[in-house]
Amino acid sequence: MDTLASKLTRTYWPKHQTHKTKYTLEQIKTFNEAQAKLTKIHYSVLSDSRTCDEEAYINYWLHEENITILVTGSLTKITTPKQPLTGSSYQAVISHFNAKHPIPEVHAKIEDPKLIKKFPALIKCFRQKAMADGYQNYPARICEKDGTPTNLLKPFLALQLPKPNQGNCPICLIKDFPKYKLPLEPFFLITREYPILNPFVSCIKINPSTVNNSRYFKDTDSFEINYNSTVNTRHQFFNLLHEICHIVTYLELFQKHTNPLAEGKYFTEKDGYHKQLTILKKLDPKIYKAFIEMEKQEAYTQQQELKLYFEKSPKLTIPLTTTMVYSPLRYLAHAIAFLSEIQTLDR
Known part of the structure; x- marks a missing residue:
């Protein structure tokens, strides 16, 4: 009988081989069988207002647990290098940024000229690391993680998108915007x-x-x-x-x-x-159009970040943020998904 546990083992074992984790095939198999049994017990004691049936619940549980052990199993210990930053080492560059920004804020701007100057070196290190792991480039790695078709990258880069206009947000400019009770x-x-x-x-x-x-x-x-x-x-x-x-x-x-x-x-x-x-x-057509305009401006920022990973000598054309350092191309899937969807709706 082909169980969910065996299906998940077949799905994730090649990923463990690719990322060279510390687990064996037998360990992954045993783990999934044990998790499937545990999940059945857990499902039986949930409240009556369940969001899904037992099969869907076990499927989700096993996927999430497999993602967790895949990530933790591929982690390697990094020690902060004592030598000056040269830009040649991925660990050295990211450690330099960690020292300057130990607790990153999402979207916080980085205005330190020294860090801005070193950012192209970080781009190159992400690129080298991705290629060393078997990817054509760093965006291809992100696309695989997010399930984004790589054939959408070039059309996305070719789009003419509006630049963000601070103080001129399309949504904020709408007159008589309804006062919705939140949340x-x-x-x-x-x-x-x-x-x-x-x-x-x-x-x-x-x-x-x-x-x-x-x-x-x-x-x-x-x-x-x-x-x-x-x-x-x-x-x-x-x-x-x-x-x-x-x-x-x-x-x-x-x-x-x-x-x-x-x-x-x-x-x-x-x-x-x-x-x-x-x-x-x-x-409201007015609100609909303003939302699309705002999202296009957000997509422009992601488009400019993506371009950096295809440039031989990356040059910043947008403000550097902590998100770009700690979670590069974090919103690439969002931007491409949005633009793909509005093209579908416009047909």
Whole structure:
């Protein structure tokens, strides 16, 4: 009998070989069999309002646990080099940035001229590391991780996108923008369009934060949304709407016995944007157009970062941020998924 445990072993064992982890095939097999048994027990004691059936639950659990051991099994200990920074060593360069920014803030600008000058060396090191691991380039590595088709990179780079215009945000310029009650009103808008969300609203915890993300917690079979409450309420509205749409995507995939983790970030972002744009288009054409313009400006920034990884001598054309250092091309899947989706809607 071909069990989920054996399927996951076949899926992840080649990845362990590629990344040269410390685990053997037998260890991976034993791990998955034990996790499958544990998950069945865990599923049996969940509340009655389950988001998915047992098969989908076990599938998700095993995928998440396999990702965890794949990452931890491929980690190598790095010691901070004592020699001066030369730019020739990946470890040396990233350690230099870590020393300057031990606790990075998302999107925080880096204004230290010395760090800005060293950033091209870091780009080259990421590139060399990716090629040493068997990738054609660093973006190809990110695309594999996020499930983004690599054939979309060139068309994305060729697009003429608007530059961000500080103090002239398309959303903030809208007159008479509705005063939505946050965080509840975005839920009402989405449940009207996607009633699958209705039974599970009580399973969603919402937290004011400084970041925007959503996550499924398998231990409690529940969701959590963090939204940036430090920005104005218009941006909070759009951020909440997008994260709730992600939860709808998860619920739909669970119903189809499809694992969101296996689908990848590109798919879930594209589907999330599809839902968000569908709702905004019906809500108000003015708001819909302003949102598209704002997202295009965000995509421009990601496009300029991507260009750095294809340039022989990378030159910064956008402000350097901590995200670009600690999580390069973090929003590449978002940008390409969004632009792909609006092209689909415009047809």
